[in-house]
Amino acid sequence: MDPQEPTIPDGARNLSGDTLTAAVLASFSHCASDRLTEIMSSLVRHLHAFVGEVQLTEEEWASGIDFLTRVGHITTDQRQEFILLSDVLGVSMQVIGINHQRPAGATESTVFGPFFTANSPRYANGDDMANGAPGEPCYLHGSVRSLDGAPIPDARIEVWQADDLGHYDVQYDDLESARGRGHLFSDRDGRYYFWSLLPTAYPIPDDGPVGDLLAAAQRSPMRPAHVHFMITAPGYHALVTHVFAEGDHYLDTDAVFGVKSSLIVPFERHEAGIAPDGRQMDRPFSTMRYDFVLAPVAAE
């Protein structure tokens, strides 16, 4: 052990209240990067202000330690409870608001959520991404365009959504392949079209510590029905967003504060018959159309 030169000011004894906060700030004043100093200084000031403002008791502090420990222990490659916590505290949406101030006309962003996975299966336009997931078939289509209306061909479109039980494929232990999840590319005219499921409202995973917090706050864990999209194309800002279903009961009470009016569209229901792509459907189905507009990197 060869400790680095201490940076806490000499005589840092008998610290409490303001002198304690000053000593902690001083200890972060020589970070390897100025940005880390900036971030840690703000974090320390707000953490100490929070503890002082509520006069946190030792039992409450211990509850906080225990809560964070449980959040950490339930988090796996398949379940990210810290992101869920950030979501229900509105922190995720705040970060998105800061980092995605796009020009008017560009599609708005919303939360990424905890259920994206890399390496989703590739589909072609016209394919069915539901891949056997339970739910009513839905035909999703539209275009990917630039601010000036020009089509963007070969945009990579990642899609993920819950089934009609409100579960994403990664929430099942026994699935051998992705369901309600995949990626495809816009065609030469910037169009996309595929089959998946009619989305339904569902609760965020509420069997863990974040669920306990929502219960203690008497908050609903429900999210309005939506389909996740992440769209990337060279020369454009990546777009992470949802399309929400018009008329959903939970649009005004989203547990993660992610609803934007511009992202709400009708999911139109149709009886069995001929679908827009000519497919003969032997049961009812829905259709949804959304035209995504990407912001060019150069436009900012």
Added chain:
Amino acid sequence: MDPQEPTIPDGARNLSGDTLTAAVLASFSHCASDRLTEIMSSLVRHLHAFVGEVQLTEEEWASGIDFLTRVGHITTDQRQEFILLSDVLGVSMQVIGINHQRPAGATESTVFGPFFTANSPRYANGDDMANGAPGEPCYLHGSVRSLDGAPIPDARIEVWQADDLGHYDVQYDDLESARGRGHLFSDRDGRYYFWSLLPTAYPIPDDGPVGDLLAAAQRSPMRPAHVHFMITAPGYHALVTHVFAEGDHYLDTDAVFGVKSSLIVPFERHEAGIAPDGRQMDRPFSTMRYDFVLAPVAAE
């Protein structure tokens, strides 16, 4: 799933900045306890203010999620990295300052730290708690008294300390019994006396995410040499404290901001010979005396 009545105000769409913060605050305005509403309101306001103040990027947010995940995953029954994080951010000392404002004359408190364990072995006065741990023998003695100087008999005295390699027993994988750890009771005159080790300065565990944070902040992980004490007796406030060794190089740069002048005493070194309890020592040893003063519950 039978969600409770949503409490987010109607029309909570298109939230960002102040409207987002207001909506999150509203969502915590009907907690099962008023105290939880108070705590969550302050926490949300400070979290949002922090994110806005530093204009947190998505990469930085993701680094924060990853950091907390690593803190969670390294935390076990034997290692509490969230407490360590609270310690190096000065939050633990702040909570202690708020909750241990004792009358003048009472022994001061300091951090609990991550290494206490319940069910330590019981010793009698005069025993050796080192139990084979490597280090120089030390005779620790003194008394437990009330504010008026009256001895407190039968006070339970929990002791834990690192060995001369800077490790607590729980940091070893292969120990069958406690070392440098135990509890005993003050005698009828309020006195205690036992053998253990001369404490040495040591780094807090810095092979995990908290160590990474200290390294990025160019902060030393060292703590000055100390012995932990927790003393409890009916009718008195529990005392959680350390005794620090006078002259230690790190007294002004404690990684967890825990040093108080009133807790520093000399650990006197003696050559081989007769110890204060009459024991014949065949190698050098130290002696330390500290008189603990407990605050009566009724005194506040």
